[in-house]
Amino acid sequence: QVQLVESGGGLVQPGGSLTLSCAASGSTLDRYDIGWFRQTPGKEREGVSCISSRDGTSYSSNSVKGRFTSSTDNTRKTWYLQMNNLKPEDTAVYYCAAISSLSKEMCWLGLQGVYDYDYWGQGTQVTVSS
Numbered sequence: 001q002v003q004l005v006e007s008g009g010g011l012v013q014p015g016g017s018l019t020l021s022c023a024a025s026g027s028t029l030d031r032y033d034i035g036w037f038r039q040t041p042g043k044e045r046e047g048v049s050c051i052s053s054r055d056g057t058s059y060s061s062n063s064v065k066g067r068f069t070s071s072t073d074n075t076r077k078t079w080y081l082q083m084n085n086l087k088p089e090d091t092a093v094y095y096c097a098a099i100s101s102l103s104k105e106m107c108w109l110g111l112q113g114v115y116d117y118d119y120w121g122q123g124t125q126v127t128v129s130s
Contacts, residue, residue, distance in 0.1 A: 002026045002119040006096050009124030012086055016128070020081040022096030022121060029053075033099050033107030034079040035117060036070060038092035038126075045095075047111025049081055053101045059108040064090075086128045093123040 008020040022034060035050035049060045051070035058070040067086075072079045079096060097117035099110045109115050
């Protein structure tokens with residue numbers, strides 16, 4: 001069984017930066033990609049960024065491209081979402097999730113809803129406001 005725990009959320013001013021962390025415990029995630037999603041009340045969940053375990057490629061949606069980047073450390077137990085130039089519309093609960101890496105672009109296809117992610121964290125609130 002895999003557990004994912006997000007941390008690093010909080011209040012930040014517009015234009016500021018924040019780094020979210022996703023820590024894994026339980027079974028190994030060596031063959032899993034990690035994705036980041038966000039959701040606000042009344043809106044559908046949106047996939048924003050992910051990183052492939054196959055080659056470390058980071059993918060980002062158009063709404064955050066150039067501002068958000070996914071990464072991981074060498075332990076393969078912690079993943080990060082670096083968020084720069086934050087905007088009020090980035091306010092949401094952010095979740096990390098894991099998907100079995102069956103192909104090179106698996107995480108990206110999962111962000112778009114083609115495939116379902118297997119494991120989810122509990123979420124962390126990010127609020128962008130002055």
